[in-house]
Amino acid sequence: MAEPKNLQPDLSFVKGVMEAGGDTVNKCYQCATCSVVCPLSTPESPFPRKEMLWTQWGLADKVSGDVDVWLCHQCGDCTKYCPRDARPGDVLAAIRINAIKYYAWPRALADVFQKPGTVVGAVVAAMVLVMVVAALWSQYTGHDFPFPLNEHGKVEYHEFLSVIPIDGMVIPIVAFIVFAAYKGVVNFWKDISKGSGFPKSYSGTYPVPPMGILATQYVWPAILEILNHSRFQKCGQTAQRAQGHKLLLWSFIILFFVTNFVFIAEDLFHAALGIIPKVTPMPQWHPVKLLANVGAIMFIAGIFMIKSVRDQKSQEGVLKSAAPDWILIWLIFSVGATGLASEVLRLVNIKEIAYSVYVFHLGTVIVMFLSLPYSKFAHLIYRTTAYVFQRWSDDVKAGKAGFGLEKPVGSNH
Numbered sequence: 001m002a003e004p005k006n007l008q009p010d011l012s013f014v015k016g017v018m019e020a021g022g023d024t025v026n027k028c029y030q031c032a033t034c035s036v037v038c039p040l041s042t043p044e045s046p047f048p049r050k051e052m053l054w055t056q057w058g059l060a061d062k063v064s065g066d067v068d069v070w071l072c073h074q075c076g077d078c079t080k081y082c083p084r085d086a087r088p089g090d091v092l093a094a095i096r097i098n099a100i101k102y103y104a105w106p107r108a109l110a111d112v113f114q115k116p117g118t119v120v121g122a123v124v125a126a127m128v129l130v131m132v133v134a135a136l137w138s139q140y141t142g143h144d145f146p147f148p149l150n151e152h153g154k155v156e157y158h159e160f161l162s163v164i165p166i167d168g169m170v171i172p173i174v175a176f177i178v179f180a181a182y183k184g185v186v187n188f189w190k191d192i193s194k195g196s197g198f199p200k201s202y203s204g205t206y207p208v209p210p211m212g213i214l215a216t217q218y219v220w221p222a223i224l225e226i227l228n229h230s231r232f233q234k235c236g237q238t239a240q241r242a243q244g245h246k247l248l249l250w251s252f253i254i255l256f257f258v259t260n261f262v263f264i265a266e267d268l269f270h271a272a273l274g275i276i277p278k279v280t281p282m283p284q285w286h287p288v289k290l291l292a293n294v295g296a297i298m299f300i301a302g303i304f305m306i307k308s309v310r311d312q313k314s315q316e317g318v319l320k321s322a323a324p325d326w327i328l329i330w331l332i333f334s335v336g337a338t339g340l341a342s343e344v345l346r347l348v349n350i351k352e353i354a355y356s357v358y359v360f361h362l363g364t365v366i367v368m369f370l371s372l373p374y375s376k377f378a379h380l381i382y383r384t385t386a387y388v389f390q391r392w393s394d395d396v397k398a399g400k401a402g403f404g405l406e407k408p409v410g411s412n413h
């Protein structure tokens, strides 16, 4: 007879979940009401009852390899109906905070984005970096530092930092973020494949659909679903949160387009290739400038909506907010508010305040982007991966897709 297996609870994982807002987890007595009322759970793979049990038992491996954790939108329906006030919606949110830390590379950076004090420290450090780069740039260009004016005596941020030093700071940061996110996704995919009982491929790695199929049949439909927030809108108690999230997401897309337009037109076609005249600063009526302003307004409106619904739902007891929730909200708000303030201050030409706010703006932008794989922002990465995996896994289970694990021709193994 096989020896019974001893479970080794990971108590540091339980402590981490409890500290991140899941302190009610031990109240759960497994009645499964939560899994029944959850509008996003499926009969084939119900949640969040099993996640409550696995967390009580300290099964960190099981929980980190559980794709369902990422299919929850913290709508709070389960929390409202839980007879033990175990707040399963908040426990799953706390598990996600810990999962982001678990997959973070390097892990120490994730700790920075868990506490308001260290995030403020990161913004100050980014502002110092901006000032140092601007000072060096002024030595090179001969512009005044720190309050340069253009030939018309006006504030112009490009006199302070033009595209070359900004790209010099941003491109390495973006490359670092992409690499960190890639590492996190690869490890997450490995764990959820293992958690779903998928076999390893011939080379010892977990299978991934062929790139073309992955992109067209799984990634693209998952992105469309996220853009539409269709799953989020099924939530009962906090469905209004979806509107703010949607507005914010679309504002990011608009601002991403505008930033890339400027990058390609100014940096590539003007500065590098010299085939078009300078495009910045743009006049207020320029379509790209108008689009940027619309994006900025949507950005701020979205964050206000998210904050007000979160405040209201917290007061009603439907959801609880942890420090990482507020850190991201305030960080995004700071980026939007300082961006708009920089533009207004440039127009009214108060150089001391304009440049100070502009440096603050660049500091918050750098920290917001750097936070992508480490803060609650990482939901964008892991939730999208979970949606993709769920679609593929459903097709595999329905026999519509395979693992592609055939032995290579000529192999002796």
Ligand code: SF4
Pocket (backbone or CB within 6 Å): 027, 028, 029, 030, 031, 032, 033, 034, 035, 048, 049, 052, 081, 082, 083, 084, 085, 086, 087, 088
């Ligand atoms: S979290 Fe609440 S509703 Fe869900 S199984 Fe536990 S006690 Fe029941």
Ligand code: SF4
Pocket (backbone or CB within 6 Å): 037, 038, 039, 040, 041, 047, 048, 071, 072, 073, 074, 075, 076, 077, 078, 079, 088, 089, 090, 092, 235
């Ligand atoms: S918070 Fe909402 S989506 Fe998440 S488990 Fe509870 S009912 Fe389901």
